[in-house]
Amino acid sequence: MDFNDYRAKITIAEMAEYLGYTKISGPNAKYLEYTLGSRQMPEDKIIIYPNGKAYFSCKGDIKDKGDLTKFVLYRLDKFTNCTQTGYKGVNEVLSKYLGSDLKVATPTKNNITQSKNTVFDINKYSPRPLTETTATYLNKKRYLSRKTIEDFSSRLLIYSVGSKDNAGFPFRKPGQMEITNFEMRNYDPAQNINFKGFCIGGDKSNSCWIANFVPFDKVTEIYLFESAIDAMSFYEINHFNKNTTCAFISIGGNVTQSQIMSIKSLFPNVKWNCCFDNDGAGNGFDIATAYYLKGDDCKAFSRTVPGDNFKTIFISFPNGQTQSWKEEEFSSSHYLSSMKMENTINIIKTPKCKDWNDLLRYYKHFDLNLGPGMKFIPAIEDTVSQLNLRGYHLLADMFQINGKELIQSLIQRSTYCLSAPLAETNAYKLIVDCNVFMGIDTMVPIPNNLHIFDKTTQKTVSASAINEYLKKECINIFRDLNANDFKNLLEKQVLTYTKGNIERSFERILSPTGWGLKEYTPLKKKDINLGVEI
Numbered sequence: 125m126d127f128n129d130y131r132a133k134i135t136i137a138e139m140a141e142y143l144g145y146t147k148i149s150g151p152n153a154k155y156l157e158y159t160l161g162s163r164q165m166p167e168d169k170i171i172i173y174p175n176g177k178a179y180f181s182c183k184g185d186i187k188d189k190g191d192l193t194k195f196v197l198y199r200l201d202k203f204t205n206c207t208q209t210g211y212k213g214v215n216e217v218l219s220k221y222l223g224s225d226l227k228v229a230t231p232t233k234n235n236i237t238q239s240k241n242t243v244f245d246i247n248k249y250s251p252r253p254l255t256e257t258t259a260t261y262l263n264k265k266r267y268l269s270r271k272t273i274e275d276f277s278s279r280l281l282i283y284s285v286g287s288k289d290n291a292g293f294p295f296r297k298p299g300q301m302e303i304t305n306f307e308m309r310n311y312d313p314a315q316n317i318n319f320k321g322f323c324i325g326g327d328k329s330n331s332c333w334i335a336n337f338v339p340f341d342k343v344t345e346i347y348l349f350e351s352a353i354d355a356m357s358f359y360e361i362n363h364f365n366k367n368t369t370c371a372f373i374s375i376g377g378n379v380t381q382s383q384i385m386s387i388k389s390l391f392p393n394v395k396w397n398c399c400f401d402n403d404g405a406g407n408g409f410d411i412a413t414a415y416y417l418k419g420d421d422c423k424a425f426s427r428t429v430p431g432d433n434f435k436t437i438f439i440s441f442p443n444g445q446t447q448s449w450k451e452e453e454f455s456s457s458h459y460l461s462s463m464k465m466e467n468t469i470n471i472i473k474t475p476k477c478k479d480w481n482d483l484l485r486y487y488k489h490f491d492l493n494l495g496p497g498m499k500f501i502p503a504i505e506d507t508v509s510q511l512n513l514r515g516y517h518l519l520a521d522m523f524q525i526n527g528k529e530l531i532q533s534l535i536q537r538s539t540y541c542l543s544a545p546l547a548e549t550n551a552y553k554l555i556v557d558c559n560v561f562m563g564i565d566t567m568v569p570i571p572n573n574l575h576i577f578d579k580t581t582q583k584t585v586s587a588s589a590i591n592e593y594l595k596k597e598c599i600n601i602f603r604d605l606n607a608n609d610f611k612n613l614l615e616k617q618v619l620t621y622t623k624g625n626i627e628r629s630f631e632r633i634l635s636p637t638g639w640g641l642k643e644y645t646p647l648k649k650k651d652i653n654l655g656v657e658i
Contacts, residue, residue, distance in 0.1 A: 134221065136177070139195060143202055144160060146163070149329070152382075155173065157169065158171075170195075175442065178190060178191055179191075189446060190444050191444075193218075196214045197210070244327065246303055249285040251294070251303070252283060254277040257284070257289040262282075272359060279335070279337070290319070291309045291310060291353075292306035293306060293309075293352035296332075296334070307333055307352055309351075329380045329383070333374040335373070345395040346391055347372050352374040355372040357480040357483065379416075397471075398469050404426030407451075407455065410469065414468040414469050421441070421442050422442075423440045423441075426438070507520075508523050508524060510602070511602070514602065517607075519545075519558075522543070540559070540560045546610050547614060548611070551614070553579065554614060556573070558571050558602075571601045586638035586639070589640030590640060594641070
């Protein structure tokens with residue numbers, strides 16, 4: 125027999141189970157998932173494509189993927205009576221397997237017990253209208269407003285389920301009424317963590333949570349999320365209400381082709397917005413969704429390759445082709461653009477935070493209740509970051525300390541002034557007064573005046589001439605200079621400015637009105653005639 129004969133007679137799933145792998149995917153899953161060892165800390169995890177003839181490992185070598193022969197090749201050490209190596213060993217293993225003369229390393233107890241298909245019993249979870257306990261959890265622990273909670277619970281898009289009043293988001297096959305699962309969330313005070321899970325035996329791969337406020341045929345846009353709480357957070361952040369013609373969808377932490385095709389069938393003429401997490405997995409879900417919408421199959425995931433200290437994103441196709449990138453260097457938008465697929469979906473990522481609920485919490489820490497000032501917060505953070513990079517740490521702190529007042533001023537379109545030291549030595553402190561304006565999408569601090577505080581005399585003198593001189597020379601204090609430049613001016617009376625290959629220096633001058641600057645000209649030694657007349 126040759127390898128093609130073996131492939132025709134033996135499936136990868138069959139060989140995996142023979143080695144002690146446990147099936148963890150649900151009964152309706154399109155992709156089969158198997159783990160070796162405990163489910164929480166598996167020794168290996170493989171995913172088998174729908175045709176059953178190709179797989180890839182989520183934990184092993186990046187080359188550990190392909191057909192049945194590759195699966196056996198990378199696991200020859202587990203067959204104790206295999207005497208050959210390489211593909212000769214593969215041939216020996218498969219031959220002995222068909223002849224029932226094959227031995228494997230003794231599997232652990234966890235490997236031996238195969239998962240049983242459990243039927244989802246909705247009565248076990250006793251779903252009921254939202255209780256005050258559940259509403260309080262969503263409000264206090266997940267920072268969702270009472271209005272947002274009411275908007276969704278009033279349409280029975282959230283239930284209280286189980287004995288602990290978990291928040292239960294009903295999963296259904298798109299277009300059908302029967303509840304097939306619950307995405308459950310709660311807070312565990314004993315471990316101080318947020319609990320998340322799904323029902324035993326529930327369908328997750330073909331079902332999803334869909335929140336629409338108009339009939340299906342009136343929906344104009346859909347927004348996809350990894351969780352229902354992310355969807356509700358996005359709804360609140362962007363000031364949606366129950367009059368919206370948008371639908372908000374949770375795919376439950378993992379996107380499948382069955383989900384996307386069913387959603388597409390339900391909403392055939394809508395705009396698709398992918399709002400998955402701002403991380404490697406979320407970028408992978410963007411890619412998978414785009415391919416599924418085209419009718420193509422793929423699997424995208426991120427993991428840390430053994431020996432690496434970073435995560436790698438993999439995109440794997442049924443033909444065995446795999447593409448990979450460092451997670452920090454990968455952008456789903458750039459990838460889809462390079463593949464001429466940028467018009468398939470619209471990608472929306474959270475600024476700063478990993479997911480939309482994190483962003484909601486972040487905004488509410490500013491105590492703005494998501495009012496019109498919300499849009500200024502990322503700009504403040506960017507400005508603070510830039511100031512810190514240039515060593516203007518005390519000014520950066522002032523932006524954060526006065527954040528709420530600054531935002532209120534920007535809302536009213538009035539000028540806001542901040543004052544803080546830019547640099548300091550044992551003798552002097554340089555202080556800036558700056559006006560803060562809002563550009564199109566960036567915050568612009570403009571230096572209005574400079575002062576010098578003399579620590580010896582305990583007096584403050586003007587340095588406005590320095591500010592005016594720098595403006596005349598088109599040198600921006602916050603863009604072109606840093607704290608060390610000004611510290612050098614305070615210590616050595618020289619300020620050096622470099623742009624490209626050009627370096628210029630300015631020296632301090634003192635006048636009755638305070639400190640100023642002028643172009644620095646190094647002293648030249650006078651020529652001395654050493655000739656002697658005789």
